[in-house]
Amino acid sequence: MRKPKIVVVGGGWGGCAAAAAAAKAGAEVTLLERTDMLLGTGLVGGIFRNNGRFTAAEEMLAMGADIFTVMDNCTTHKNVEFPGHKHASLYNVYKIEPAVRSYLTELGVKIMTNARVIDAAKEGNKIRCVVVENVGPVEGDVFVDATGTSAVPANCTKYGNGCAMCILRCHSFGPRISITTKVGVEEWVGKKSDGTVGAMSGSCKLCKDSIDPQIVKELEEKGCVVIPIPESVREEEKLLSMKACQQYALKEFIENLVLLDTGPAKLMVPFFPLERLRKIPGMEKARYEDPIAGGKGNSMRFFGFANCNTHLQAIGPVDNLFCAGEKAGAMVGHTEAIVTGTLAGHNAVRKAIGEKLLELPWELAVGDFVNYVIGEMKKEEGRQYKYTFSGSIYFERMKAKGLYTTDVQVIRERVKKAGLQSIFNTKLV
Ligand SMILES: Cc1cc2nc3c(=O)[nH]c(=O)nc-3n(C[C@H](O)[C@H](O)[C@H](O)COP(=O)(O)OP(=O)(O)OC[C@H]3O[C@@H](n4cnc5c(N)ncnc54)[C@H](O)[C@@H]3O)c2cc1C
The missing domain is CATH 3.50.50.60 (FAD/NAD(P)-binding domain)
Incomplete structure (x- = not known):
């Protein structure tokens, strides 16, 4: 045949x-x-x-x-x-x-x-x-x-x-x-x-070189780091409903930065305005790898x-x-x-x-x-x-x-x- x-x-x-x-x-x-x-x-x-x-x-x-x-x-x-x-x-x-x-x-x-x-x-x-x-x-x-x-x-x-x-x-x-x-x-x-139509992708990636080396060390050892976000710089709850990934629509992802080691540091939130992100201890020099404009939005x-x-x-x-x-x-x-x-x-x-x-x-x-x-x-x-x-x-x-x-x-x-x-x-x- x-x-x-x-x-x-x-x-x-x-x-x-x-x-x-x-x-x-x-x-x-x-x-x-x-x-x-x-x-x-x-x-x-x-x-x-x-x-x-x-x-x-x-x-x-x-x-x-x-x-x-x-x-x-x-x-x-x-x-x-x-x-x-x-x-x-x-x-x-x-x-x-x-x-x-x-x-x-x-x-x-x-x-x-x-x-x-x-x-x-x-x-x-x-x-x-x-x-x-x-x-x-x-x-x-x-x-x-x-x-x-x-x-x-x-x-x-x-x-x-x-x-x-x-x-x-x-x-x-x-x-x-x-x-x-x-x-x-x-x-x-x-x-x-x-x-509302469509949904925004649920994570972005930060260049590890732009994050505090101590955080990167822990991330590479454990695969995950959870960093509490000071209340003054937290994202609004509305981000939860925008997400494509309903499995991450939990308040823990609003109250903390959840970072995962996938090569870059995967940040479990659709986007996070850069100026606010840089107010979080260890993130003062943070820079996005994906999306490049990850401080503004996502796919x-x-x-x-x-x-x-x-x-x-x-x-x-x-x-x-x-x-x-x-x-x-x-x-x-x-x-x-x-x-x-x-x-x-x-x-x-x-x-x-x-x-x-x-x-x-x-x-x-x-x-x-x-x-x-x-x-x-x-x-x-x-x-x-x-x-x-x-x-x-x-x-x-x-x-x-x-x-x-x-x-x-x-x-x-x-x-x-x-x-x-x-x-x-x-x-x-
Ligand atoms: C930022 C982000 C992070 C994610 N993280 C995870 C995660 O950690 N774990 C997880 O399980 N899921 C994750 N997902 C979801 C997951 O990636 C997708 O649900 C899944 O991989 C979709 O696969 P797909 O093949 O259907 O579509 P896609 O990945 O969208 O692939 C479609 C492909 O088709 C190509 N294409 C489109 N039109 C044409 C055309 N006309 N001719 C030729 N090619 C074409 C595109 O270029 C693309 O490569 C994430 C998604 C995003 C956006």
Whole structure:
């Protein structure tokens, strides 16, 4: 049988996981990324295995999604605790991108960076090709939209505090464009309960060289430092509601600077005005590394989730398109993007060869998560929330259903019982 051609658009965690899963299933895979680096917002993240993300990562590893091993190999701190979060691992954001690139290259994925998709051409109910700016058409049998939900600069101005010069670098590489928009799949915008649109990303990064060396020493030893903020310079409570990451919408993050060591010093707040930040002891010379204007704002996200089903196939005028990462719904996080990316990439191959599509069972935390959130996305009130294994409403559900555990043996048994051991390591072609 001819190897099916799978084209993944967007090289964030969702797209990288989709590309890996499709390659492992035996497809010829091309990954198209708009910028000059893979991992998208994952380039400035780093937290994983915190709270229910531990269970999700271990379930995925038992199913063969060994992209988590790449994360584990770039981890500088394990078992870190910070307010509301237990047993977090922190990957080093400088080491992770080259490591993921090598992993995908070894799997045979053709990676094209500086490859911004600007259009898609249909033939009947199929996408025939996507068009890469200044390059031309790239044909495929099945496509995966993993372009994320970041705002374009005009939306960061309209709904946020303006362009904060974040890692997405829209002015340099051109803004995000979704395939789902281009082919007419219904899209939704995340609206909060007060009607405001989108959400601001929840952390920024400080250059370690600009912070008191004693704080940096403690940060590098422990992975986390919590510094009380004098009341006179505290941020307002309103920041809590702006956040994309509801798992960090706790008052501890307003009363303290919570710093995590991900290479730079990750500051767990969407932004903090520089003049006020510099009034906090040890921060007198603080300077932002990401976003460069981190004293003013951060990237806006949650624009344009696509309507898809629990197989992550887009619902609409084409039948050869799948969605991965935030594109598939208001699911926040690297772990969450890898879960949906892996499923979307695997199902893209099944679709190409006419095999029954896989739905993850409700008995697994990852299955419960995908199936539940996809259902919530169909309701307007469901789109007011962000969903993550690491906190907020989904972690509560996960605990209530007895799906949260850190016992790896229990997790492996669960996957075995579901008959899905190494499913994502199995060649379909
Ligand atoms: C500042 C910040 C910190 C975060 N920290 C953490 C953390 O510590 N832990 C955690 O779990 N989560 C964190 N998150 C959230 C997490 O990064 C995301 O939820 C997740 O990684 C989203 O992955 P994605 O692949 O769906 O989207 P994205 O990361 O947005 O990737 C989409 C990719 O698609 C590309 N793209 C867009 N349009 C096109 C096009 N037309 N053609 C080609 N390519 C295109 C983009 O360039 C980008 O690389 C953080 C997010 C931000 C912004």
